[in-house]
Amino acid sequence: MKQLTAATRARYFRRQLVDRIMGGLCIAAAGVGLILLALILWMLFSNGLGGLTLDVFTRPMSQPGSGGGLANAIVGSLLQVGVGAMIGAPLGMMVGVYLSEVGKGSRFASVVRFVNDILLSAPSVLIGLFVYQIAVLPFGGFSGIAGSIALALIAMPIVARTTEDILRLVPQAYRDGAIALGSRENEVVRKVVLPAAFGGILTGVLLAVARIAGETAPLLFTSLGNDVWSTDMTQPMASLPMAIVRYSNTPYPEWVSLAWTGAMLITVGVLVLNIASRFSYAAVAGKQGG
Amino acid sequence: MDAAMTTDTQQPTARPSRTMPMAAPAVTSTSAAAAPTRIRLEHINAFYGQKQALFDVNLDIPDNTVTAFIGASGCGKSTLLRCLNRMNDTIPGAHVDGAIRMDGTDINSPEIDPVQVRTRIGMVFQKPNPFPMSIYDNIAYGPRTHKLYGSKADLDELVERSLRRAALWDEVKDRLNKSGLGLSGGQQQRLVIARTLAVSPAVILMDEPCSALDPIATAHIEALIDQLREHTCIVIVTHSMAQAARVSQRTAFFHMGKLIESGSTDQIFTMPKLDQTQDYITGRFG
Numbered sequence: 001m002k003q004l005t006a007a008t009r010a011r012y013f014r015r016q017l018v019d020r021i022m023g024g025l026c027i028a029a030a031g032v033g034l035i036l037l038a039l040i041l042w043m044l045f046s047n048g049l050g051g052l053t054l055d056v057f058t059r060p061m062s063q064p065g066s067g068g069g070l071a072n073a074i075v076g077s078l079l080q081v082g083v084g085a086m087i088g089a090p091l092g093m094m095v096g097v098y099l100s101e102v103g104k105g106s107r108f109a110s111v112v113r114f115v116n117d118i119l120l121s122a123p124s125v126l127i128g129l130f131v132y133q134i135a136v137l138p139f140g141g142f143s144g145i146a147g148s149i150a151l152a153l154i155a156m157p158i159v160a161r162t163t164e165d166i167l168r169l170v171p172q173a174y175r176d177g178a179i180a181l182g183s184r185e186n187e188v189v190r191k192v193v194l195p196a197a198f199g200g201i202l203t204g205v206l207l208a209v210a211r212i213a214g215e216t217a218p219l220l221f222t223s224l225g226n227d228v229w230s231t232d233m234t235q236p237m238a239s240l241p242m243a244i245v246r247y248s249n250t251p252y253p254e255w256v257s258l259a260w261t262g263a264m265l266i267t268v269g270v271l272v273l274n275i276a277s278r279f280s281y282a283a284v285a286g287k288q289g290g
Numbered sequence: 291m292d293a294a295m296t297t298d299t300q301q302p303t304a305r306p307s308r309t310m311p312m313a314a315p316a317v318t319s320t321s322a323a324a325a326p327t328r329i330r331l332e333h334i335n336a337f338y339g340q341k342q343a344l345f346d347v348n349l350d351i352p353d354n355t356v357t358a359f360i361g362a363s364g365c366g367k368s369t370l371l372r373c374l375n376r377m378n379d380t381i382p383g384a385h386v387d388g389a390i391r392m393d394g395t396d397i398n399s400p401e402i403d404p405v406q407v408r409t410r411i412g413m414v415f416q417k418p419n420p421f422p423m424s425i426y427d428n429i430a431y432g433p434r435t436h437k438l439y440g441s442k443a444d445l446d447e448l449v450e451r452s453l454r455r456a457a458l459w460d461e462v463k464d465r466l467n468k469s470g471l472g473l474s475g476g477q478q479q480r481l482v483i484a485r486t487l488a489v490s491p492a493v494i495l496m497d498e499p500c501s502a503l504d505p506i507a508t509a510h511i512e513a514l515i516d517q518l519r520e521h522t523c524i525v526i527v528t529h530s531m532a533q534a535a536r537v538s539q540r541t542a543f544f545h546m547g548k549l550i551e552s553g554s555t556d557q558i559f560t561m562p563k564l565d566q567t568q569d570y571i572t573g574r575f576g
Contacts, residue, residue: 105382171419174421174422176377176415177419177420178421179377180413180415180486181408181412181431181432181486181489182405182406182409182435182489184405191435195422195423288422288423288469288471
């Protein structure tokens, strides 16, 4: 350090200072996010844990004062999200495979990618209204299946996008190796590329499920919500988000408390899905890499 | 190196050149008593879009022989290698003119299904590329794709035989269900060779198979190449002149997309007919 000229030293200290400021800003930004998340969780748990009883899981919604639960909303959410994911995830995966493997640089693929990006950022209430037009009005009423279709339309572009991104990360060397062994295009995709990307695609699907589990707006005009126990997908169906909307705007303290509990359940569910997606990815990657 | 290889006779060098009349015909020496020709290249011109990568290449590749393609980067040697198993078909805008005759059939003809070609002509790449699956599944990939076995026992036997031929069996026999990605670079390259051997190709193409490996792993692969020659025809692209001299019996020298000179490796390395070849061999350019 002794040999450094004054100018060099000044430049060195300035660089060090800028480095520290930038690093500090990044840490501060991350801190803001973490603190907000912690506050949200704190608020949810402090308000929601009190209402968490066995009744929440075993009894359907009922009149204030008669000790109702959220069982119909929980089951309704599971059904609609499950069916929605079963429709949306395979479609999204196929779109992703088309974009990354089949269409690649084609003009049609870039159009599909563009449209998919629009769908990805479309307001979810618009999706709800669209499904209202095609699956509620023609069939004469709100239904659980209409809710599932709306959720599928939200999940599909997410899964398509993550599938394409993950497939692009699969080294070209795997494809070349499979082609050189005399594989046809569909065999390359089915036997080598998709298995190699399985962990990442599964993560994308789980994140899409987590996303649609909390959606409210698309259900507003499709499955509507239902105060009584029903597992009939052709009828209006309860869901946790709709139950929260309905209960939180009431003067009854037990209903408001149930709304908090419902919000907490969704959040915990999404959290568990996110953590599960991490583990599933690590597990698959661990199995493939020795 | 057998004695017959070194006694070269000069072939007529004037070959009709349809597509590139100005291209000088390559100087070619072939051995009178050499192994029978496995692949005959006739007037190969290769293009990537508008750019021509190969100019009227004519070459005979003998069976049970290691043929080395040498030349500076961008000389077209890898392009020619990829012509042989139609890998250029997978590159948008690439096309290859000319005939590639194998057992009398032009495998470059549009009527021939490239997938069929690739089951007969295997390829080993520069960087080892085992699939992210178990060692066993890597080897079984080709046989499963082409239904080359009857029972599970057949497949087990085929996997073992392939790994033995690639001199890898003893190192991996206790970990066949472990991932192929857990092996060292040299082991991975032998795994990939075993994977190729499992579909019993008549020809194996190797694109700088040792350039990502250390000297010990390279020695293993080179010894293996020499053994494999007994049953297959091998074409190897290499940047290492020493490697070409060690492993090959035939050498073809390329420059700027043209085949400059080909002949027995001994002759090319000790008394090349052209100064250009001499300059490259001795490191004066390239």
